[in-house]
Amino acid sequence: MAKCSLVIRCYNEEQHIGPLLSGIIQQTLTDREIIIVDSGSTDATVSIASRYPVKIFSITPEEFSFGCALNIGWGAATGDIIVIPSAYVYPLYFDWLENLLTPFDRSEVALVYGQQRGNEITKYSEHQVFAKWFPDIPDYNQTHPFCNNANAAIRRQLWEKLP
Numbered sequence: 189m190a191k192c193s194l195v196i197r198c199y200n201e202e203q204h205i206g207p208l209l210s211g212i213i214q215q216t217l218t219d220r221e222i223i224i225v226d227s228g229s230t231d232a233t234v235s236i237a238s239r240y241p242v243k244i245f246s247i248t249p250e251e252f253s254f255g256c257a258l259n260i261g262w263g264a265a266t267g268d269i270i271v272i273p274s275a276y277v278y279p280l281y282f283d284w285l286e287n288l289l290t291p292f293d294r295s296e297v298a299l300v301y302g303q304q305r306g307n308e309i310t311k312y313s314e315h316q317v318f319a320k321w322f323p324d325i326p327d328y329n330q331t332h333p334f335c336n337n338a339n340a341a342i343r344r345q346l347w348e349k350l351p
Contacts, residue, residue: 190268191219192289192341195261197254198224201275202232209240211279217286220271225261227252233275267344274338288341301340 194212198205205224212222222242226234228249237244245260262270269292271285279285284302291297 190289190292191221191266192217192269192271192285193261193265193267193344194220194222194271194273195258195265196222196224196273196275197257197261198226198229198233198237198275199249199252200229200231200233202229202236204276204278205233206236207278208273208275209237209242212273212285213240214282215279215285216283217289220285221265221267223261223264225257227257262344265344269341270344271341272339277339288339292341292343297343298346299340299342 196205196208209222212220222240224234224237224242224244226237226244226246228247234244234246243264245264247257247260258272269289271288273279281287288300288302291300
């Protein structure tokens with residue numbers, strides 16, 4: 189499996205960044221790097237993240253856009269696959285990263301995204317949306333344009349070819 193770079197966008201995520209980074213460190217796939225792009229957090233996000241083996245890049249809140257933050261992180265990435273977990277998305281399993289990247293063994297796969305599930309504070313309507321857009325059985329030949337970038341991965345070479 190190819191080396192991956194995880195690019196995590198953060199803003200005041202002190203509640204979430206520790207569990208996410210702990211979950212990443214415990215993954216079965218270890219050939220990875222972790223890049224944090226923080227957009228001016230005023231809480232302990234950066235302090236917590238700095239306790240882990242990560243590269244941290246900071247931008248101001250005024251500079252922030254989702255695309256800008258991803259471009260900064262992707263520009264620093266060295267992996268063949270770029271993984272995009274949002275700071276509030278935690279791996280539930282030790283093989284989450286390995287499972288997310290397995291479809292890239294097929295050369296025709298350009299992008300994948302993982303399931304998203306709610307928790308005890310998730311509204312019923314959101315659970316219904318999650319069940320529709322994140323089915324229990326993967327659809328490797330999805331024909332609709334939906335993708336979720338809170339838990340996704342893309343081939344680096346594809347991103348580099350974008351205009």
